[in-house]
Amino acid sequence: MRQRFTMFHHLRGRMKKLLWLWLTLLLATAVAAQDYDVVIKNGHIIDGTGSPWYAADVGIRNGRIAAIGDLQQASAKETIDAHGMVVAPGFIDMLGQSELTILVDPHVPSKIFQGITTEITGEGSSIAPQNDAILQADRVTYQHYGITPDWRTFDQYFARLEKQGMGINLASYVGATQVRRMVLGDVDRAPNPAELEQMKKLVRGAMEQGAMGVSTSLQYAPAPYASTEELIALASEAARYGGIYATHMRSEGDGVLTALDEAIRIGREAKIPVEIWHIKAAGKKNWGRMPDVVAKINAARDSGVDISANTYAYTAWFNTFSAFVPPWAHNGGDTKLVERLKDPATRAKIRKDMEDPNGKWDNEWQEIPGPEAILICVVQNPKLLPIQGETLAEVAQEWHKEPIEALFDILVEDQAFTSVAVFGMSQSDVDLALEQPWVSVDNDSQGTSPDGLLGKEHPHPRAYGTFPRILRKYVREEHKLTLPDAIRKFSALPAQKMKLADRGVLKQGLWADVVVFDPNTIRDVATFENPNQLSQGMEYVLVNGVPVIEEGKMTNALPGKVLRGPGYKQPAAPRSDLRSKQDDSRRAAKFPQQNPKVPQNSDLELQMQQLAQAARGKVGAAAMVLETGEAVSLQGGKHFPMQSVYKLPIVMAVLQQVDAGRLKPDQKVQVREADLVPPNLHSPIRDRNPNGNFEMTLEELARAAIVESDGTASDVLLRLVKPRQVRRFLHSLGVNGIRVENTEQEMAVVDRLQYENWSTPLGAVALLQKLQDGQGLSVASRKLVLKWMKESRTGTRRIRALLPAGAVVADKTGASGTYNGITPATNDIGLIDLPDGKHLAVAVFVSDSAAEQDVREKVIAQIARAAWDWANGPPAMNVARYRDYSSQAKAKSRSSRTEVPSE
Numbered sequence: 001m002r003q004r005f006t007m008f009h010h011l012r013g014r015m016k017k018l019l020w021l022w023l024t025l026l027l028a029t030a031v032a033a034q035d036y037d038v039v040i041k042n043g044h045i046i047d048g049t050g051s052p053w054y055a056a057d058v059g060i061r062n063g064r065i066a067a068i069g070d071l072q073q074a075s076a077k078e079t080i081d082a083h084g085m086v087v088a089p090g091f092i093d094m095l096g097q098s099e100l101t102i103l104v105d106p107h108v109p110s111k112i113f114q115g116i117t118t119e120i121t122g123e124g125s126s127i128a129p130q131n132d133a134i135l136q137a138d139r140v141t142y143q144h145y146g147i148t149p150d151w152r153t154f155d156q157y158f159a160r161l162e163k164q165g166m167g168i169n170l171a172s173y174v175g176a177t178q179v180r181r182m183v184l185g186d187v188d189r190a191p192n193p194a195e196l197e198q199m200k201k202l203v204r205g206a207m208e209q210g211a212m213g214v215s216t217s218l219q220y221a222p223a224p225y226a227s228t229e230e231l232i233a234l235a236s237e238a239a240r241y242g243g244i245y246a247t248h249m250r251s252e253g254d255g256v257l258t259a260l261d262e263a264i265r266i267g268r269e270a271k272i273p274v275e276i277w278h279i280k281a282a283g284k285k286n287w288g289r290m291p292d293v294v295a296k297i298n299a300a301r302d303s304g305v306d307i308s309a310n311t312y313a314y315t316a317w318f319n320t321f322s323a324f325v326p327p328w329a330h331n332g333g334d335t336k337l338v339e340r341l342k343d344p345a346t347r348a349k350i351r352k353d354m355e356d357p358n359g360k361w362d363n364e365w366q367e368i369p370g371p372e373a374i375l376i377c378v379v380q381n382p383k384l385l386p387i388q389g390e391t392l393a394e395v396a397q398e399w400h401k402e403p404i405e406a407l408f409d410i411l412v413e414d415q416a417f418t419s420v421a422v423f424g425m426s427q428s429d430v431d432l433a434l435e436q437p438w439v440s441v442d443n444d445s446q447g448t449s450p451d452g453l454l455g456k457e458h459p460h461p462r463a464y465g466t467f468p469r470i471l472r473k474y475v476r477e478e479h480k481l482t483l484p485d486a487i488r489k490f491s492a493l494p495a496q497k498m499k500l501a502d503r504g505v506l507k508q509g510l511w512a513d514v515v516v517f518d519p520n521t522i523r524d525v526a527t528f529e530n531p532n533q534l535s536q537g538m539e540y541v542l543v544n545g546v547p548v549i550e551e552g553k554m555t556n557a558l559p560g561k562v563l564r565g566p567g568y569k570q571p572a573a574p575r576s577d578l579r580s581k582q583d584d585s586r587r588a589a590k591f592p593q594q595n596p597k598v599p600q601n602s603d604l605e606l607q608m609q610q611l612a613q614a615a616r617g618k619v620g621a622a623a624m625v626l627e628t629g630e631a632v633s634l635q636g637g638k639h640f641p642m643q644s645v646y647k648l649p650i651v652m653a654v655l656q657q658v659d660a661g662r663l664k665p666d667q668k669v670q671v672r673e674a675d676l677v678p679p680n681l682h683s684p685i686r687d688r689n690p691n692g693n694f695e696m697t698l699e700e701l702a703r704a705a706i707v708e709s710d711g712t713a714s715d716v717l718l719r720l721v722k723p724r725q726v727r728r729f730l731h732s733l734g735v736n737g738i739r740v741e742n743t744e745q746e747m748a749v750v751d752r753l754q755y756e757n758w759s760t761p762l763g764a765v766a767l768l769q770k771l772q773d774g775q776g777l778s779v780a781s782r783k784l785v786l787k788w789m790k791e792s793r794t795g796t797r798r799i800r801a802l803l804p805a806g807a808v809v810a811d812k813t814g815a816s817g818t819y820n821g822i823t824p825a826t827n828d829i830g831l832i833d834l835p836d837g838k839h840l841a842v843a844v845f846v847s848d849s850a851a852e853q854d855v856r857e858k859v860i861a862q863i864a865r866a867a868w869d870w871a872n873g874p875p876a877m878n879v880a881r882y883r884d885y886s887s888q889a890k891a892k893s894r895s896s897r898t899e900v901p902s903e
Contacts, residue, residue, distance in 0.1 A: 036061050036076040037545060040516065043082030047506040048089040048491035050484050058087060060512040063545035063559075068508055078547075080540055082516050086483070089491035089506050090117025090513030090543065091467050092498070094310040094440050095246075095277050098447035099127040099172060103160070104145050105454055106558055107167040107548070108447030113534040114467040115490070116443065117513035117543045118563065120498060122173035123248060123277065124217025125181075128154040128209075129174075129202055134181050137333050140415050142736075144380040146453065146637065148766070150734040154209035158562045163629045165558030167548050168447075169513070171498070171565070173215035173246055174206035176234050177223045186333035188225045196233060203237040210564025212498060213243030213272070218250040218259070219323055219362050221330030228262050235270035241567025242499065246275040251362040252317075253283040257296060264300045267307055275497060276309035278444050280317065281429045283367025290429035294436060301438070308438040308497055313470055315425040316528070318377065318445065318460035321418040322411055324364050326353045334416040341408050351404055367424050371396060371403035375528060376410070378419040378457045384410065388458040389529070392420075421460045421528065431480055434470070440494040441467060450532040461531040465524030468535040472523045483519055499566055516540035604870040608634040608863055615859045617849030622761035623867035626769050627838045632870070634863075636765075637737075639758040640845040645827055646726075646740050646759065647705045647714040648785075649767060653721045653729040654702055655781035665699040669716060677711040685712040706788035733770045737763015764829045764843035772831055772839055786810045789831070799830040799842065802865035808833040826856040832868065840871045 036059040044053040045068070057071035067074075093111065096119030102108055111119065121127075130152045135142070142149055151157040154172070161170065179202040183195050191199060203214055214234050217223050235245040245266055249259035260276075267274035276297075281289040300307050322330070322337060329350050330337050340346040354365040368374060374392040379385060387395050387410070396406040410418055433439055445463035448454040462469075467490060474480045481489075495504020502510050515538060522537030541549040546559035604623070612619035612634065620638050624631035657663040673692030677683045685696075685704060696704075696713075698720075704713035718726075718740075726740040737760035774782045789810035799811045811830030829843040844860045851859075 036066060036071075036074060038078045038080065038512075038542065038547075039071050039074055039076035040080045040082050040087055040514065040540075041072065043085060043087035043516065045506055046086055046088045046484050046487045048487055048495075048504055050488040050492070052484055053086065058506065058512075058514065060514075060542070060545045063512055065506060065508050065510055065512050065514075068506065080516065082540075085516050085518050085539060086487075087506070088115075088487045088515050088517075089495075089504055090515055090541065091115045091490040092117070092440070092494040092500070092504060093119040093443045093466075094275070094494050094497075095123060095442035095444045096121045096170075096447065097123065097443075097445055098168075098170065099157075100141070100145055100147060101446040101448060101454060102166055102168075102170065103147050103164070105447070105449050105452060106164055106560075107449075107554060107556060109167075109450075109534060109554055110445075110448045110464045111443070112167055112541050112543075112548045112554065113536075113538055114443070114465070115515040115517065115538050115541055116168060116467065117515070117541065117560075118169040118171070118500070118503060119443075119447070120171050120173070120212065120494075122175055122211070122215055123246075124175040124177040124215055124220065124223050126172055126175035126178045126206075126211075126215070128152065128157050128172075129178065129182055129206065131182055133185060134178075137181075137186065137335070140334075140380060140417055144417065146736075148734050148736045154206055154211060158210060158564075161562055166560035167558055168543060168560045169503075169563050170560065171210075171212050171563035173213050174203055174211040174238075176214055176216045176226060176231060177220070179203055179206075179234065180222060180226060180230075184222075186222045186331070186336075188222065188328065188331040190225075190227060191230065196230065199230075200233060200237045203234050204241075207238055207241040207243055207565060207567035208569040210562070210568040211238075211243065212563075212565040213245055214238040215246040217248040219248060219252070220320065221327050222333075224250065224327040224361070228265065232266050232269050235266050235272050238567075239270050239272035241565065243565055243567060244273040244275055244497070244499075245270065246277055248277045252278075252280050253286050253362055253364070253367045255362060256281060256286065256289065256293060260293065260296050260300075264296075264305055264307060267300075267305050273306040273497070274308070276307070278317065278442055279309035279311055279433050279439065280425050282317065282364075282424050284369050284424070286367070287426035287429060290432045294432060297436075297438070308440070308493075309433070309436070310440045310442040310494070311430065311433045312442055312444050312462045312466050313430055313434050313474065314460070314462050314466075315427055315430055316375070316421045316423040316460065317425070318419060318421045318462070320416070321374075321376075321407065321414075321420045322416045324354065324407060325350055325411070326361055326363075337416050338412055341412050347408060350408075354404065364422065364424075365404070368422060369424070371406075373423040374407075375421040375423075376418065377421050377459055378417075379410075379414050380417040381414045384414055384418075385456075419459075431474075434474060434489075435480060438493075440489050440497065441470065443467075448532070450534065455532055457532075459531050461524070461526035461528055464526035464531060464533060465535050468522050468537060469524035471519065476519065500563065503563075512542055512545035514540070514542040604632045604866060605634055607866050608632075611859055611862045611866065614851065615846045615849050615856055616851045617856075618847045619845070619859065619863075620761040621842075621844045621863050621867075622765045623840060623842045623870065624765050624769065625834070625838055625840055625871050626772055630871075631762075631765070632867075633762055636762040637760055639760055640827070640847050641758060645764055645829060645843075645845075646738065647709065648771075648789075648829070649726055649730055649735075649738055649740060650714050650717050650721065651702045651705050651788075652767075652771070652777060652781075652785060653726045654698065654717050655777055655785065656729055657721060657725075658698070659778040659781055663698060663720065665702075666697050668695040669698055669701060669720070670694075671696055671701075671712065671716055675712055675716050675719075677715065683710050683712040684708045685710050703788050706785065707791045709792070729776065730767070733767070733776050735763055735766045735770060737766060759827075759843075759845070761843040761845055764845075765841045768829060768831050768841035768843070772841070786831070799828045799832075799844075799861065799864040802861045803832070803868055807868070826853065826860065828860050828864070830864065832864075832871075834868075834871055836872075838871070840867060842867050 038060040040058040045056050046053045056068050059067035059071050093116045098119055099121050135149050179199045182202055183198045247263050251259040263274055297307055329340050357366050371393040372391050376387045376390055392403050396403040399406050443466045448463050475483050475486050491504045503513055517538050524535050525533040538549050539552055544559045546557050547555050548557050608621050620635040620640050622633040622636040658665055671694055676686040676692050701713045701716055704710040723740045730738055739758050792811050799809055809830050809832050827845040832840040834840055842864050844863050846856045849856050
């Protein structure tokens with residue numbers, strides 16, 4: 001019996017060992033399976049909570065932090081050796097202003113090189129909601145940035161952002177100014193009860209579409225026209241959805257304490273958290289008042305009001321130059337303001353108010369030490385570019401005018417667009433604000449870049465340097481903050497305020513917005529004299545787990561997300577059998593005018609670049625799958641001479657007049673000898689009737705302009721619908737990338753010199769999208785245009801040349817040849833039916849080419865075929881397969897139709 005027990009005990013021991021070995025192997029297998037997309041090793045983690053650093057590794061999978069600990073043996077697709085550098089949460093910019101410039105350059109390098117991974121924007125005048133009146137009033141701004149505002153709601157704007165991609169995360173408030181303008185415009189009056197209810201409804205709608213709360217910018221008209229009671233009503237609506245109230249207060253100078261009382265009252269009565277933007281004591285006579293401001297906020301906090309603030313920690317602020325003018329002069333908007341400044345009597349009254357030190361408004365003219373404290377930074381009028389970077393005192397001296405008169409003249413010349421930096425704060429006040437535990441950090445500047453359109457501006461250096469400057473100046477050099485305190489102000493504190501529960505701290509399960517930098521070397525470089533300089537020292541910046549900066553260099557990745565507020569309600573999917581105006585506007589929001597979704601250096605873009613080399617000139621192209629919004633471009637936003645591409649919008653504008661009953665398709669139109677284009681320009685009408693003076697119906701002319709690309713026909717049509725009407729028609733569609741100015745005869749000479757007529761590839765594709773969607777035309781007119789484009793007889797060697805047999809193409813070819821010794825554009829735009837039922841829009845332009853006509857046409861055909869393959873999702877495309885153009889093109893041309901000489 002004892003022997004049996006001993007044997008059983010021995011067997012049980014062996015089974016336990018085997019079981020333990022099996023469990024060990026299973027655990028080892030599971031650990032081995034825990035591979036990561038990114039592992040950051042050997043870093044000093046400062047987690048954002050204010051705690052001291054600790055040593056650990058960070059593992060990232062699927063955009064989130066999957067593990068923190070000892071991961072030295074873990075496998076990863078990418079390993080970052082932080083070798084003792086700080087690993088911290090990405091920085092949150094509490095007021096960023098990038099809602100427009102992120103459409104110009106979605107990589108926002110000025111932000112990411114500071115370590116900013118999330119931006120909150122929407123200061124009073126938010127990006128949505130929009131209506132036609134507001135867009136028209138703000139047209140100068142959109143024109144300055146070359147942006148087509150094809151959205152009306154937050155849903156539509158956010159959809160555009162998500163389709164184009166962006167380098168940072170972005171969230172927005174709904175502006176109280178914005179909803180006021182939607183209902184009242186820019187006038188100085190109170191809303192009646194019905195109008196106030198409309199405004200409240202707009203706030204509710206914005207909150208349900210993802211706004212973070214409601215905001216005010218009470219220094220800038222028409223915001224000062226709003227009463228405290230009006231603001232409480234709007235803030236109460238945001239509070240219902242868990243939002244917050246953020247404010248650029250009514251005064252930051254003489255009336256700062258009274259303005260604080262108003263903000264506290266709004267928070268208390270609306271039962272909503274309050275955030276004071278860029279807290280300051282502005283104006284020389286207010287220097288030293290920051291202790292009073294801090295004491296008032298602390299007292300409010302002690303009484304139960306959830307109020308906090310942020311700062312950019314410079315002694316100069318930055319705002320619109322028109323803020324120096326009293327609010328009453330802004331009544332009716334910038335256009336009215338400029339009119340008043342042009343009127344001598346009203347101008348004198350404005351000056352009197354500005355020079356009165358006892359006025360009851362936030363008078364910045366009285367706050368500045370003098371005109372030398374105003375730095376001219378951003379203008380839109382090219383004539384004023386020389387004064388960017390000069391002080392108002394310097395401009396006044398150059399212009400031989402009094403400074404205040406120079407101020408007025410700048411506003412008039414620049415249509416009240418100008419922005420300025422104003423040196424109006426004391427360093428001790430700035431320091432005290434930054435040191436408060438409830439103060440986070442804001443950049444208060446739009447994302448920008450040293451290059452391109454944005455690089456032509458002269459911003460406040462905070463646009464490039466706010467966060468690194470605090471790390472350099474206030475942490476490393478002056479020891480006014482500890483490094484963990486600064487990181488907390490950059491991350492956990494703003495995340496807590498904005499209710500971003502899944503960001504702002506390095507913790508397992510949260511989104512992997514991460515920065516890696518050396519605290520001993522990070523620094524700002526931008527200065528007031530030379531602001532367009534990126535900060536230095538950010539070795540790695542990851543947004544949602546994807547590096548946007550790697551080894552100190554930008555990767556061009558666009559992994560950012562739209563962050564929506566707590567009231568967000570997912571919109572119901574629209575029914576496929578219904579087509580409403582709202583559906584059309586949402587569909588329009590798909591098209592990314594400036595920055596397509598396909599990232600730079602994509603396979604297709606690289607292929608376009610290679611194919612374009614044969615043209616030995618300028619080549620621009622754009623392609624878009626209309627149903628998905630996927631797009632790619634090569635110089636898609638650049639202007640090219642229009643040549644005959646402009647005939648399509650002319651015909652569409654004519655048919656719109658037919659739809660409206662103003663013109664009739666069968667009405668006779670006289671074609672005069674003076675209308676005939678010169679013999680060296682393509683025109684079958686001229687060839688058939690060399691002496692002119694005959695009649696054609698409107699429909700015959702429109703068909704000739706499309707099918708035969710007839711220059712005479714388009715010139716005659718342009719007598720019926722003036723260029724201004726065509727431009728207005730394009731604007732109504734939201735297409736700003738096409739300009740119609742002169743007749744073709746004038747264009748042949750003028751266009752090369754002044755580019756009076758031009759089109760961008762993206763603008764042309766946008767027009768094709770509107771045509772496909774039936775916007776701006778009746779069903780019958782749309783079908784007619786598409787029918788004519790399919791009958792086009794001048795493109796047999798272009799877009800259709802290399803497409804598979806049976807491909808259905810509706811195209812509109814452009815001109816080829818040499819006019820008056822000038823080589824014009826060879827261009828083609830087309831709508832192509834894809835096998836899966838979707839539609840591809842393509843536009844290819846060639847200009848200033850040293851190549852022969854057939855080579856230019858070959859390049860267009862090759863790029864069109866590459867876009868076709870891209871849209872159908874092929875494997876990696878091979879440029880060499882398109883080298884042998886002529887045999888395929890000629891064979892298809894002979895088998896499909898009789899070739900018509902190209903124009």
